[in-house]
Amino acid sequence: xxxxxxxxxxxxxxxxxxxxxxxxxxxxxxxxxxxxxxxxxxxxxxxxxxxxxxxxxxxxxxxxxxxxxxxxxxxxxxxxxxxxxxxxxxxxxxxxxxxxxxxxxxxxxxxxxxxxxxxxxxxxxxxxxxxxxxxxxxxxxxxxxxxxxxxxxxxxxxxxxxxxxxxxxxxxxxxxxxxxxxxxxxxxxxxxxxxxxxxxxxxxxxxxxxxxxxxxxxxxxxxxxxxxxxxxxxxxxxxxxxxxxxxxxxxxxxxxxxxxxxxxxxxxxxxxxxxxxxxxxxxxxxxxxxxxxxxxxxxxxxxxxxxxxxxxxxxxxxxxxxxxxxxxxxxx
Amino acid sequence: xxxxxxxxxxxxxxxxxxxxxxxxxxxxxxxxxxxxxxxxxxxxxxxxxxxxxxxxxxxxxxxxxxxxxxxxxxxxxxxxxxxxxxxxxxxxxxxxxxxxxxxxxxxxxxxxxxxxxxxxxxxxxxxxxxxxxxxxxxxxxxxxxxxxxxxxxxxxxxxxxxxxxxxxxxxxxxxxxxxxxxxxxxxxxxxxxxxxxxxxxxxxxxxxxxxxxxx
Numbered sequence: 448x449x450x451x452x453x454x455x456x457x458x459x460x461x462x463x464x465x466x467x468x469x470x471x472x473x474x475x476x477x478x479x480x481x482x483x484x485x486x487x488x489x490x491x492x493x494x495x496x497x498x499x500x501x502x503x504x505x506x507x508x509x510x511x512x513x514x515x516x517x518x519x520x521x522x523x524x525x526x527x528x529x530x531x532x533x534x535x536x537x538x539x540x541x542x543x544x545x546x547x548x549x550x551x552x553x554x555x556x557x558x559x560x561x562x563x564x565x566x567x568x569x570x571x572x573x574x575x576x577x578x579x580x581x582x583x584x585x586x587x588x589x590x591x592x593x594x595x596x597x598x599x600x601x602x603x604x605x606x607x608x609x610x611x612x613x614x615x616x617x618x619x620x621x622x623x624x625x626x627x628x629x630x631x632x633x634x635x636x637x638x639x640x641x642x643x644x645x646x647x648x649x650x651x652x653x654x655x656x657x658x659x660x661x662x663x664x665x666x667x668x669x670x671x672x673x674x675x676x677x678x679x680x681x682x683x684x685x686x687x688x689x690x691x692x693x694x695x696x697x698x699x700x701x702x703x704x705x706x707x708x709x710x711x712x713x714x715x716x717x718x719x720x721x722x723x724x725x726x727x728x729x730x731x732x733x734x735x736x737x738x739x740x741x742x743x744x745x746x747x748x749x750x751x752x753x754x755x756x757x758x759x760x761x762x763x764x765x766x767x768x769x770x771x772x773x774x775x776x777x778x779x
Numbered sequence: 780x781x782x783x784x785x786x787x788x789x790x791x792x793x794x795x796x797x798x799x800x801x802x803x804x805x806x807x808x809x810x811x812x813x814x815x816x817x818x819x820x821x822x823x824x825x826x827x828x829x830x831x832x833x834x835x836x837x838x839x840x841x842x843x844x845x846x847x848x849x850x851x852x853x854x855x856x857x858x859x860x861x862x863x864x865x866x867x868x869x870x871x872x873x874x875x876x877x878x879x880x881x882x883x884x885x886x887x888x889x890x891x892x893x894x895x896x897x898x899x900x901x902x903x904x905x906x907x908x909x910x911x912x913x914x915x916x917x918x919x920x921x922x923x924x925x926x927x928x929x930x931x932x933x934x935x936x937x938x939x940x941x942x943x944x945x946x947x948x949x950x951x952x953x954x955x956x957x958x959x960x961x962x963x964x965x966x967x968x969x970x971x972x973x974x975x976x977x978x979x980x981x982x983x984x985x986x987x988x989x990x991x992x993x994x
Contacts, residue, residue, distance in 0.1 A: 616807065619828075662861070
């Protein structure tokens, strides 16, 4: 219930209480899906408490022991991250593993400068998309509310910080996801860490003119499909289906755009620690998960895409009760 | 959360006579995805920006023919053109959308989008439809209907004003486009080739008991 503050501080319509899931998304329907509104048993609660204690010990006060721990026991860290970072520590840990904390400390006052004094050519584009980013989350729902203002500030600041990238649709979902776990300034520096490559390969090529890195990743993904799922690869080739039809948003938003939120944040835990290879792995795991259904469908071109695309989405929809996508499988 | 291709999933096994590929283009935020979602389902909701491409399939009967429309929805932001340009290929119909409350979205159609069509469309006879969206915001309108009609004439395209919000003219938009496509012999032929293939597959599925349609 760590995200409760979001729900409490910014009630949108005080008269009509909004029902939200534990991440702050407005509930659409009554049926309970795993991880959304399930109440926890006492033993699960204790287990979670133990996990949090372990994590606290590992990172130390405000992250003071983190670097030391990671140097001594990198495998323990990797294993624990794959199991999922406790939600109440997620924001802090994300900043530690992405290297954004260091950037923040090295650049005092820079963010404020970018937000207050600079103007950006992308301002109108950003404004137009603000209300279209996570519109079902309580933090972002309110027009000109604190959520929308923070999102605007982060995106505008980035578009000034790196004018070659500016603002590209899709960045809003990444910034939005980050803002649910940290302050504006922290979210901004994490965005910088990712795009400029503080720890892993820089991501800015996903957004630069011509989207060179998207093209590269799609090309590589195509080959990986052929290599690891040869039957499906051949099928896709026959039906003229290429990854740009289904995977560009996986890379551009790192699954923050149309993926069930509780899975997206687990992917982000691992992505921030292990890098973009995780996006490839999850993508391949998704195709593998739907493999038999995908190969079954022939018929004309677009039908297969629709089917492939829909299966990927369908199999992850809570309404279909199939949360079987095993993240363990994805990372192995 | 964001839009998906979900609503088309039930259509894969139904039969149809003709199959056409339609493309939606225009500036970001003019309502391309909204038009499409309104046409496909009955819901009118606020949508996330489209990243790259998305598509939906709609089966409908026009002029006594059962049609399958595969409608490709594209991201409007300039940066994505590198991804969307390949989807013009083979489209029988292209819908050019602008927002009647934002003039630049209208001028961009002739300055940018019509040129993209010239450059990337492979179908000489491809039917174009100019659509002015958001006519429900009448008080904010800055592009008149007459201006729309004039541009449509210049582009040699059909023309309609719509509102995805009130559903006004949304179905007409796609139906008129489909009717017009069926009037063009070369496009009709392309569409029926796929249709025939579909019927063939259906028969195969019937004959092989229980095994699906592939070998």
